[in-house]
């Protein structure tokens with residue numbers, strides 16, 4: 001049985017990953033509960049939970065791999081509370097990499113497509129970025145730190161530039177929630193919806209795909225010492241307004257919506273290239289969960 005560390009394991013993605021990993025492995029979850037909870041985490045004797053900020057921990061030993069997902073995860077909040085958000089994101093990342101070095105184990109970490117900002121195309125085979133928020137800068141820092149840890153200490157790592165992740169158990173009661181839970185809640189509760197912008201496009205990837213891919217990447221970075229970055233998304237885009245209309249049709253609601261100005265730091269386009277991950281990581285027949293199929297499960 002392998003032993004894995006999941007930082008942010010009480011958060012949206014971390015919980016899905018922990019549930020999956022703990023079927024066959026022992027999992028240590030570290031989470032300070034700043035945005036996480038125990039809801040949806042299955043009871044399993046293979047899971048040990050440490051409620052703390054990871055940067056405050058002393059040592060964690062005998063780890064075979066790390067999935068680093070903890071972060072202040074809202075770009076919007078990082079603009080409103082820049083110092084606290086970045087201090088947390090940078091300190092937690094430094095600690096996660098230190099644990100990887102101490103254990104000579106690979107680390108898979110959650111970067112974000114936010115590093116591409118308003119670039120027309122997010123290309124993971126080129127070095128172009130456009131940082132529009134402190135959050136994006138923190139993610140970029142994490143990528144650069146991973147490269148340094150590889151050069152200096154031979155720590156194997158892969159960063160996932162995640163596109164918009166959605167699925168069961170996503171927070172819906174906060175102004176920083178993802179767009180899908182916000183739209184679903186408003187439409188189900190027959191509330192008026194404010195749409196900021198509307199024509200901005202997003203690539204929505206189901207959390208179950210993110211879990212599968214994270215595990216594939218950990219296996220890859222275990223077999224071979226590497227330091228790589230991959231875009232992780234489906235390659236399909238939809239505008240926020242069309243997403244609203246799609247969910248409205250699916251929920252058979254007739255609620256009104258109001259268009260507001262775009263929010264600062266919110267990219268207008270979210271489109272990436274996914275050749276690299278297809279070529280090197282995914283099985284040739286890998287199919288992502290289609291958006292309609294994923295949404296149906298949430299309605």
Ligand SMILES: NC(=O)c1ccc[n+]([C@@H]2O[C@H](COP(=O)([O-])OP(=O)(O)OC[C@H]3O[C@@H](n4cnc5c(N)ncnc54)[C@H](O)[C@@H]3O)[C@@H](O)[C@H]2O)c1
Nearest residue numbers: 008011012013031032034035036053054070071110162165
């Ligand atoms: N959900 C998305 O669409 C998306 C897209 C791109 C990148 N990401 C990244 O993926 C990761 C997971 O995203 P999520 O949607 O599950 O976010 P989330 O906010 O639900 O989960 C993050 C978890 O980390 C915990 N946390 C924060 N700081 C901590 C610290 N210092 N020590 C311990 N725990 C701490 C929070 O309590 C929370 O449970 C984040 O790094 C996020 O930036 C997410």
